[in-house]
Amino acid sequence: MHLVIKFGGTSVGSLERIENAARKVIEKVKEGYKVVVVSSAMAGETDRLINLARQLDNFPPEREVDMLISTGEQQAIALFAITLNKLGYPAVSLCGWQVPIITDHVHTKARVRKVGIQRIKNLLKEGYIPVVAGFQGVTEDWEITTLGRGGSDLSAVVLAHALGADCEIYTDVEGVFTADPRIVPQARKIPRISYEEMLEMASLGAKVMQARSIEFAMKYNVRIHVRSSFSDVEGTWILPEEEVMEKVAVRAITLDTKESRITVVRVPDRPGIAYSIFKALGDAHIVVDMIVQNVSHQGYTDMSFTVNKTDADLAESIVRKVAGDIGAQEVVRDDHVAKISVVGIGMKSSYGTAAKMFEVLYRNNINIMAISTSEIKISCLIESKYGELAVRELHSAFIEEGEEVKVINET
């Protein structure tokens, strides 16, 4: 049986941690698995290198950025392979171009096109543990690319798919929780979660795994086990919906304080207004999240939307310009907003979740500024000072008092 084991930056953040990670690999080898290791760069190294490049040039050529930052993973895999060899387990490190993991030409956020798995299979057959650099790819004409932040997760899932293997992701948390345990002490680890739920959570601010890698896993049914490199307990399995035995209406509560709200006040309510605003934002590559348009009064309306805080300055200046052109009264920006969400695949086949969520917020005198929904989540925009209270109250209502999440042991 093949198994892909991926280690994040903190899991290989020092020589001691690399040795700890290597021992986890060896345990699995002893259990009879044919293991492929995928490693991120040592914690902090990628940022250090990006900083060097930025000191030279605020907008360094992305091809050269990839050349530079891909060295972080290359160092980590060499040190990892040296450690495995020292512990008596022959290992061979491989760069992305040596596998090869072939991508398109979009430097710093390349998409994987093909993966050559023969060399890895040969190494496994000869008894070696291949240690593959995460995050790295190569174009058809031998240019080094990288897969974007968190791209090592994608490397791991892609290789697991190519080998028909499961994928273990070692990180610095014990798994996926029903809420952030720093906010909700009663938060529980989720033993199994569906790709759809995990994907919603990733886009709602949960940082456990890169969203693209979950999409890829969903597409090819790669089973993922997210767990801590600093303990031996089971983590969270991310699985196809049909394998997640327990279907609860609400799996988890998330809080995202990384957005700002921008409101265009008293816009003449005529066709094309929304288009002019959001066209201008789209042209600037700004992703807009929640959009609310009030009911029109006497030919005027208000239009609100949220953007990532890092885009808020740019978005505000763009919208101010458009607001002038379309005759709006003013533009108001609010940085003190929070998006609180309940996520659960069971919502598809249950009802009353939205009503219950609104009731909990109402009972706590928390005003809702905007609402957005998908099949498996409901998000409300609220004042950020109520964020943590809302998470605790919703967790209590939906998860602690709700259906029990039964822990299923994977062995």
Add this chain to the structure above:
Amino acid sequence: MHLVIKFGGTSVGSLERIENAARKVIEKVKEGYKVVVVSSAMAGETDRLINLARQLDNFPPEREVDMLISTGEQQAIALFAITLNKLGYPAVSLCGWQVPIITDHVHTKARVRKVGIQRIKNLLKEGYIPVVAGFQGVTEDWEITTLGRGGSDLSAVVLAHALGADCEIYTDVEGVFTADPRIVPQARKIPRISYEEMLEMASLGAKVMQARSIEFAMKYNVRIHVRSSFSDVEGTWILPEEEVMEKVAVRAITLDTKESRITVVRVPDRPGIAYSIFKALGDAHIVVDMIVQNVSHQGYTDMSFTVNKTDADLAESIVRKVAGDIGAQEVVRDDHVAKISVVGIGMKSSYGTAAKMFEVLYRNNINIMAISTSEIKISCLIESKYGELAVRELHSAFIEEGEEVKVINET
């Protein structure tokens, strides 16, 4: 006209120094050269990485060491290319495997077998400055190799040969001197020196360039200009003998204090004795330099030789063992020896150099422990406390009072 410009580790030791180096390149581009840059790793980086590996394993697998240490040059070329781009000169960095510079499989000291020059030529044609990682190679089956300490010099000379170009080596000294200026204030920069002389000097402890790269340059007549990245003055040209206009008997005086002398005392003088000693040392890959065997007295002789100080402990323990087997009286080790040499291609066609050297040492009461000669150099082993005195006296006798070294300006 093509030109290969190579920068050593101190020349790219910080972002400021990389920018300084980039400006040297741009000057040459403005003069009309089609320039290829070769860069070493930033000063200290290779040692830092080797240290990490050694902390994990005293003898890490050499394949993995190459994977690890080759990242130093990769970082340097990316930063160099970013700098050139920012200064308005489009540049593209290339790893050894992207050129490709193809080597044998001897990791950490691979030999170059082939070089593919088409990609570099194409980049030059399209107006880019290729910035190539020194020190790196790749095997035919895509394994990363390195070319040994100082291997970036070899990368540069190999590329210069492939392009039919001259090679500029930027380093932290102004060129090759008639003696170490820290010992002899009157030492002069040598404007032109032959490959043969440079090669002797490299093996006698002058650290200006890697010996293998000079051998390669000699074989293919690659003209090399060694100069300082911290000034604009002409350095030293390393050239075919026929291009070195001035033929002096003695070009330079060198001092090497990195050897130890080991003496096997009172060895029975019979056939096979030298063989048993030097076979044992050769089996341990220890390079023996000067060997002296005394005239036999009553069936016994003394045998002395020098080895690099880093090998002295091992050599001593091996020789002690052999000494017991062959019935020698004792083994004496002396770490306080120095090898003083006079080097000059003119020696081939002059005479009296050896006599003059011995006379200078004799006049200063310096005892000679061993002598070795080649066509173009004479070396004497002396007590190390006399080393600097000997250099000064020989420099005065052969160079200051000898033929004038005429400075020929290269333009």
